Amino acid sequence: MKQMFIGGQWLSAQDGRTIAVINPADGQPFDEIPRGGAYEIDLAVRAARAALDASWGQTTATERGRMLLRLAQTIQDHHEELALLEARDTGKPMTAARNDITVMARYFEFYAGAADKLHGEVIPFVNGHHVCLLREPLGVTAHIIPWNYPAQMMGRTIAPALAAGNAVVLKPAEDTSLSALRLAELSVAVGFPNGAINIVTGLGEEAGAVLAAHPGIDFVSFTGSNEVGTLVQQAAAKNAVKCVLELGGKSPQIVFEDADLERAAPIIVRGIIQNAGQTCTAGSRLLVQASIYERFVAQVAQIFERVRVGSPEMDRDCGPLMNPTQLARVNRYIDSAKASGIPVMAQGQIDPEVPAGGYFVTPTFFGSVPRDSALALEEVFGPVLAAFPFTDESDAIALANGTPYGLLTAVWTENGGRQTRVAKAVRAGQVFINSYGAGGGVELPFGGTKRSGHGREKGFLALEEMTTTKTIIQFHG
Ligand code: NAD
Numbered sequence: 001m002k003q004m005f006i007g008g009q010w011l012s013a014q015d016g017r018t019i020a021v022i023n024p025a026d027g028q029p030f031d032e033i034p035r036g037g038a039y040e041i042d043l044a045v046r047a048a049r050a051a052l053d054a055s056w057g058q059t060t061a062t063e064r065g066r067m068l069l070r071l072a073q074t075i076q077d078h079h080e081e082l083a084l085l086e087a088r089d090t091g092k093p094m095t096a097a098r099n100d101i102t103v104m105a106r107y108f109e110f111y112a113g114a115a116d117k118l119h120g121e122v123i124p125f126v127n128g129h130h131v132c133l134l135r136e137p138l139g140v141t142a143h144i145i146p147w148n149y150p151a152q153m154m155g156r157t158i159a160p161a162l163a164a165g166n167a168v169v170l171k172p173a174e175d176t177s178l179s180a181l182r183l184a185e186l187s188v189a190v191g192f193p194n195g196a197i198n199i200v201t202g203l204g205e206e207a208g209a210v211l212a213a214h215p216g217i218d219f220v221s222f223t224g225s226n227e228v229g230t231l232v233q234q235a236a237a238k239n240a241v242k243c244v245l246e247l248g249g250k251s252p253q254i255v256f257e258d259a260d261l262e263r264a265a266p267i268i269v270r271g272i273i274q275n276a277g278q279t280c281t282a283g284s285r286l287l288v289q290a291s292i293y294e295r296f297v298a299q300v301a302q303i304f305e306r307v308r309v310g311s312p313e314m315d316r317d318c319g320p321l322m323n324p325t326q327l328a329r330v331n332r333y334i335d336s337a338k339a340s341g342i343p344v345m346a347q348g349q350i351d352p353e354v355p356a357g358g359y360f361v362t363p364t365f366f367g368s369v370p371r372d373s374a375l376a377l378e379e380v381f382g383p384v385l386a387a388f389p390f391t392d393e394s395d396a397i398a399l400a401n402g403t404p405y406g407l408l409t410a411v412w413t414e415n416g417g418r419q420t421r422v423a424k425a426v427r428a429g430q431v432f433i434n435s436y437g438a439g440g441g442v443e444l445p446f447g448g449t450k451r452s453g454h455g456r457e458k459g460f461l462a463l464e465e466m467t468t469t470k471t472i473i474q475f476h477g
Helices: 038-053 061-077 079-090 092-117 150-163 179-189 204-211 226-238 261-279 290-304 324-337 393-401 416-426 462-466
Strands: 004-006 009-011 018-023 028-034 129-137 140-144 167-171 197-198 217-221 240-244 250-253 285-289 344-347 364-365 384-390 409-414 430-433 467-475
Touching: 004 038, 004 179, 009 204, 018 079, 028 038, 038 140, 038 197, 038 290, 061 079, 061 150, 061 179, 079 092, 079 150, 079 179, 079 290, 092 462, 140 204, 140 250, 150 167, 150 179, 150 217, 167 204, 179 197, 179 250, 197 364, 197 384, 204 217, 204 226, 217 226, 226 240, 240 430, 250 393, 261 290, 285 290, 285 344, 285 393, 290 344, 290 364, 290 384, 324 364, 384 393, 393 416, 409 416, 416 430, 462 467
Parallel strands: 140 167, 140 217, 167 197, 217 240, 250 285, 250 409, 285 384, 364 384, 409 430
Antiparallel strands: 004 009, 004 197, 018 028, 129 467, 344 364
């Protein structure tokens, strides 16, 4: 049984409650985590504050950078062990789990390098004055993350917070807390002082809700669903605490008739299959110019048919979904689309050797999807691709912007002017041109517009989000 990490101590829940850890590939429990609640969250926020008042608050940016770099190296030293843990906890194929650990290490490496490059400004003012703008940590930062990329999400959100000098309290998803707990263990060995990093495991409506509403926090970063994001923002607002929300998506791949179709087709399939479609930036909508619609959809269907689903060890294209709720939800979308007569263009296959009891779903590619259907407008969060024909550039832009979301967009065309016009016209936090990377790079600012959230993570902008400024105006005569 695992314990939580608070103020440098390993603790069970005060009332002894636990949550079973289930392997999504066979539905079987294989471990337990503590079911922390209000008591543990309060302890963690106090521990973080105490760390800021003690040695963590005194560390120089260079020292913080070095600790982060040692953590990045330690993650690499434990790469295979962490990948196995992540694969078992999430069900994802081993290759994907290995990649996630590499990316997690990269977040710590990137922000290690950035820690002592973050500085203030001197501002010209009226004669006789000296004005400087200091950039300072916010204080205690709260981080609530989802289950789809637990290791990556943890690196993405706590590495910049620590680099900037904040003390963090992380609430991982109840389905996938193991990599966070193991990382906490590794952080001790590289010298992070007690209370700089705190991990409280527990349910969202218990531990998560209390963390977001805690008067002792100075910032909250939330990644997850729109419904919960709204609750987190409301809770943060009551304490006038800033929040960054990374929410859902319905990202379009826009393919014009002059695109390099050979290059586009496999990348488009990968963009929806990755992590069994459980990716906020999954390219779930395929928008194709009518003149090439039939041909290109057939080309994508050919690749889609070869998609194989298996357990982590089988290391196929997709693993199982996360939990039974997620399985029921995705199957509901597939079944109701079929029932309403939306044509299936291709389906992947679940390997017949998968263990019984796993949460496996058949990847499905739908064509000629009505623009007002659930499949066109709602986030499925599964390996379900929906294709739509469009007539011209303005129709493509209207279709791309025609959902409540605005996270990622890809534009596929060889026409340089069109590349830039469309990239400027779509509402999204990132736009790929002739490429697609769900997740989109540790160095590259990332986040949503519209209902996909607000604020930015990744790159240098995350450091701005997780710091505040102080303007010092001195009269020197
Ligand atoms: P979720 O909102 O159910 O849970 C996310 C986290 O919030 C978990 O840690 C959960 O325990 C916690 N939580 C649940 N209820 C809470 C409450 N009342 N108060 C505070 N915390 C609470 O989301 P999920 O199902 O784990 O993740 C799927 C969603 O996340 C999808 O919509 C997906 O698009 C989104 N997502 C977005 C990004 C991004 O960067 N934009 C990345 C990954 C996932």
